[in-house]
Amino acid sequence: MKLERITLENFRQYYGRQRLAFSTDSQQNVTVIHGVNGAGKTSLFLAINWCLYSGEGAANVGELISKEAISRVHNGEAARTTVELTFTHDGERYLVARRLEGVKQPDGSISVSGADDFTMMRTRWDGQAERVNNPVGTMNAILPSNVRTYFLFDGEKIDNFAKPEAGDEVRYAIYHVLKLEVLTRGQRHLEEAAAEYRRELKSASSGELRDLLERDEKARDDREQALTRKEELEREVESTRRQIADIDQRLREMQNARALQQQRERLERDIKQRQAEMDRLVGNIRETATSRFVLIGQPAIERALVILDGKRERGEIPSNIRQQFVHDLIDQMRCICGRPFELGSPEHQRLLALMNSSLPGSLEDDVLDTSAALRPFAERARTLRESLNRDMRQRIELLALIQALEEELDDVSRQLKGSPQEEISRLEKQRQEFRADIESYWLEQGNLDTRLDALSKEIAQLEKQIERAKKDKSRQHLLTRRANLAQRAADAIGEMYQVFADDMRQRIEAKTKEIFKSLIWKDSHFQDIYLGPDYKLEVIDRYGLPARPELSAGERQVLSLSFITAMSRISEEEAPLVMDTPFGRLSSHHRNSITEHLPELADQLVLFVTDEELRDQARQNLEPRIGAEYRLEFDRGTSYTEIVEVG
Amino acid sequence: MMAEIAASRDAVAVDEAIHEIYRQLIEGNDPVSVPFRTMKDVFMWAACLGYRHGERRPLTGKRVTIFRWAQFTPQVDVPLLKALAIADSGDVNVLLSEDEILTIAEEYANAGIHELRAGVLDEYGQPLWNLVAMLGS
Numbered sequence: 001m002k003l004e005r006i007t008l009e010n011f012r013q014y015y016g017r018q019r020l021a022f023s024t025d026s027q028q029n030v031t032v033i034h035g036v037n038g039a040g041k042t043s044l045f046l047a048i049n050w051c052l053y054s055g056e057g058a059a060n061v062g063e064l065i066s067k068e069a070i071s072r073v074h075n076g077e078a079a080r081t082t083v084e085l086t087f088t089h090d091g092e093r094y095l096v097a098r099r100l101e102g103v104k105q106p107d108g109s110i111s112v113s114g115a116d117d118f119t120m121m122r123t124r125w126d127g128q129a130e131r132v133n134n135p136v137g138t139m140n141a142i143l144p145s146n147v148r149t150y151f152l153f154d155g156e157k158i159d160n161f162a163k164p165e166a167g168d169e170v171r172y173a174i175y176h177v178l179k180l181e182v183l184t185r186g187q188r189h190l191e192e193a194a195a196e197y198r199r200e201l202k203s204a205s206s207g208e209l210r211d212l213l214e215r216d217e218k219a220r221d222d223r224e225q226a227l228t229r230k231e232e233l234e235r236e237v238e239s240t241r242r243q244i245a246d247i248d249q250r251l252r253e254m255q256n257a258r259a260l261q262q263q264r265e266r267l268e269r270d271i272k273q274r275q276a277e278m279d280r281l282v283g284n285i286r287e288t289a290t291s292r293f294v295l296i297g298q299p300a301i302e303r304a305l306v307i308l309d310g311k312r313e314r315g316e317i318p319s320n321i322r323q324q325f326v327h328d329l330i331d332q333m334r335c336i337c338g339r340p341f342e343l344g345s346p347e348h349q350r351l352l353a354l355m356n357s358s359l360p361g362s363l364e365d366d367v368l369d370t371s372a373a374l375r376p377f378a379e380r381a382r383t384l385r386e387s388l389n390r391d392m393r394q395r396i397e398l399l400a401l402i403q404a405l406e407e408e409l410d411d412v413s414r415q416l417k418g419s420p421q422e423e424i425s426r427l428e429k430q431r432q433e434f435r436a437d438i439e440s441y442w443l444e445q446g447n448l449d450t451r452l453d454a455l456s457k458e459i460a461q462l463e464k465q466i467e468r469a470k471k472d473k474s475r476q477h478l479l480t481r482r483a484n485l486a487q488r489a490a491d492a493i494g495e496m497y498q499v500f501a502d503d504m505r506q507r508i509e510a511k512t513k514e515i516f517k518s519l520i521w522k523d524s525h526f527q528d529i530y531l532g533p534d535y536k537l538e539v540i541d542r543y544g545l546p547a548r549p550e551l552s553a554g555e556r557q558v559l560s561l562s563f564i565t566a567m568s569r570i571s572e573e574e575a576p577l578v579m580d581t582p583f584g585r586l587s588s589h590h591r592n593s594i595t596e597h598l599p600e601l602a603d604q605l606v607l608f609v610t611d612e613e614l615r616d617q618a619r620q621n622l623e624p625r626i627g628a629e630y631r632l633e634f635d636r637g638t639s640y641t642e643i644v645e646v647g
Numbered sequence: 648m649m650a651e652i653a654a655s656r657d658a659v660a661v662d663e664a665i666h667e668i669y670r671q672l673i674e675g676n677d678p679v680s681v682p683f684r685t686m687k688d689v690f691m692w693a694a695c696l697g698y699r700h701g702e703r704r705p706l707t708g709k710r711v712t713i714f715r716w717a718q719f720t721p722q723v724d725v726p727l728l729k730a731l732a733i734a735d736s737g738d739v740n741v742l743l744s745e746d747e748i749l750t751i752a753e754e755y756a757n758a759g760i761h762e763l764r765a766g767v768l769d770e771y772g773q774p775l776w777n778l779v780a781m782l783g784s
Binding site for chain 2: 032258283285286289290291292293295296297299300301303304305307308363366367373374381383388392399491
């Protein structure tokens with residue numbers, strides 16, 4: 001960043017528009033601005049700061065607007081101040097302007113509503129200018145707000161870095177100026193990411209996959225056992241049936257049992273046939289009952305038909321006459337009976353009215369078709385109800401018939417069991433036992449079917465859960481890898497930070513030492529500069545002891561200046577050094593030394609000085625490097641300051 | 648001939664929370680204990696019951712598709728869905744929006760399904776005979 005020009009308008013004691021061009025020459029890189037105390041040096045220094053960063057140093061923003069400018073407006077009228085700065089940075093030219101406006105109050109004060117207005121334009125070397133959409137962000141990218149105090153500084157506070165308690169300030173300065181915060185921010189973000197992954201991992205890993213697999217295995221074993229048992233039962237049923245068939249055969253062969261056995265076989269055939277009839281009937285009833293929701297929907301159908309009929313009565317649906325047909329009749333100027341009619345005749349009017357009141361073609365078709373489809377539903381519902389009632393009556397009759405046949409069957413069995421012939425009685429009892437066995441088998445089969453259904457559902461559910469858990473597991477692997485990677489990267493950045501910060505500290509230490517030695521006059525007394533891991537800036541004297549406690553205020557200022565210029569050199573930050581009253585507390589020896597070397601330590605140097613600060617040898621030292629020089633002339637009569645170029 | 652409806656929204660959906668009721672009503676082999684054979688029939692029953700009780704309940708939860716529009720029969724189901732839509736809106740223009748016809752039916756079914764379950768599954772007796780009793784009521 002290299003400052004080119006500043007323009008102030010109604011800023012503090014700078015009434016009207018005042019302009020100052022900074023030296024941008026690389027050899028004559030010093031701009032000197034003279035002013036006695038109270039002439040406006042600090043105001044001009046503040047103007048640069050305010051224009052670039054607003055806020056700081058201007059606690060009462062109302063005071064920024066020139067009192068003269070305020071005095072010249074009426075109550076309720078607006079007074080404003082503007083500071084414009086032109087500078088170059090990275091091969092581009094910027095014009096920034098900050099403007100503040102307030103309304104004059106009856107007591108003469110200014111009420112500022114809202115924030116100041118900051119504008120930034122970028123001008124390329126080809127002359128094209130464009131508005132920068134994010135001026136504050138762009139300004140921070142050019143010279144971050146938190147490091148600007150190391151480049152634009154108040155000479156009276158400069159010795160801060162050299163005070164015994166300044167370790168934190170030195171560390172903070174190195175941290176920001178050398179952009180070490182980029183590394184710590186990266187480290188912090190990665191550590192946060194690693195922590196987030198670990199939290200996700202914790203919630204994702206419940207160790208349930210093994211449990212699910214165990215449950216799945218058990219469910220499959222149970223199903224296998226149930227299927228095996230079911231097959232056994234089927235074989236048992238078959239075997240028992242064969243035994244019953246054997247008994248039946250033997251009973252058929254026994255003269256005293258033959259008739260009853262044959263009667264039983266007839267009854268069984270009959271029952272079987274009736275049961276088949278019953279199955280068919282139940283199937284019919286089911287079909288009728290489940291698909292005949294039309295009966296339930298009858299109120300909707302009736303209501304819809306009322307609406308549709310109403311439309312027709314109002315002529316909005318031309319019954320079975322389609323729109324196209326009406327259109328054709330109008331084209332041919334003929335009535336539906338074939339008789340021609342005149343334009344404007346009642347027939348013609350009627351057909352036109354029909355056309356205009358009818359619905360669009362496709363909807364009309366739909367309405368007519370729906371109406372036609374719904375009309376038979378009532379009749380269909382009636383026949384349906386009758387058919388269902390008939391089927392239900394038939395079912396009751398069939399149930400009664402089957403029950404009667406079964407009673408007959410029981411009677412046959414009782415007769416056989418009560419036979420005086422012991423063999424017949426024994427066989428029938430055995431037969432009954434077998435029948436009971438079969439029923440037990442069926443019962444067990446039924447239970448097994450229920451259990452198999454439940455197991456199949458459980459297995460299907462488990463399969464889904466296992467699939468999900470497997471996905472979770474692969475996600476866990478991924479999360480673990482990510483967490484480890486993020487943590488390793490954070491650790492690596494932490495190590496890099498340490499190495500980088502140490503390297504920077506040592507380079508700054510070396511540079512500070514070099515600059516300090518060139519600036520201090522009694523260099524023989526001070527042997528070394530030390531910037532340790534605790535970031536305390538120490539001057540070591542010839543006895544190898546820290547000399548800071550005994551440094552004079554001027555020496556501390558030189559030490560701080562050395563540190564600041566060392567940082568700007570090491571950081572390679574392209575920024576000017578703007579110093580407000582830098583030499584006020586220095587002895588002439590230090591002043592002479594500093595003025596000799598300082599222009600070499602910055603690309604651009606802007607010095608706000610009193611005449612006392614810059615005279616004799618110091619002035620002579622700077623003379624060849626001065627590219628621009630101004631005097632701030634404060635007129636006590638008007639209370640304005642005017643910027644006057646010298647020479 | 649009935650104008651063909653190709654619903655722009657082809658999927659017929661129910662709230663995830665009541666999907667289980669549909670499953671209970673169709674899953675199984677015994678017609679007496681599991682009377683319904685298709686989701687479509689359950690849906691039509693539920694929609695008609697919903698209308699009869701004058702209750703439309705918008706689907707608010709996650710939607711589960713239970714079948715496609717093509718399963719509706721053009722002779723019975725589609726005219727009945729249209730009748731529900733016309734009766735509900737009082738306006739034949741509802742026929743211009745196939746989505747609206749389906750939405751109306753879904754919302755009536757969303758309310759009617761609870762009555763169907765109560766009448767068929769929760770009542771004492773076999774579900775098929777309970778269903779027949781509902782036709783008579």
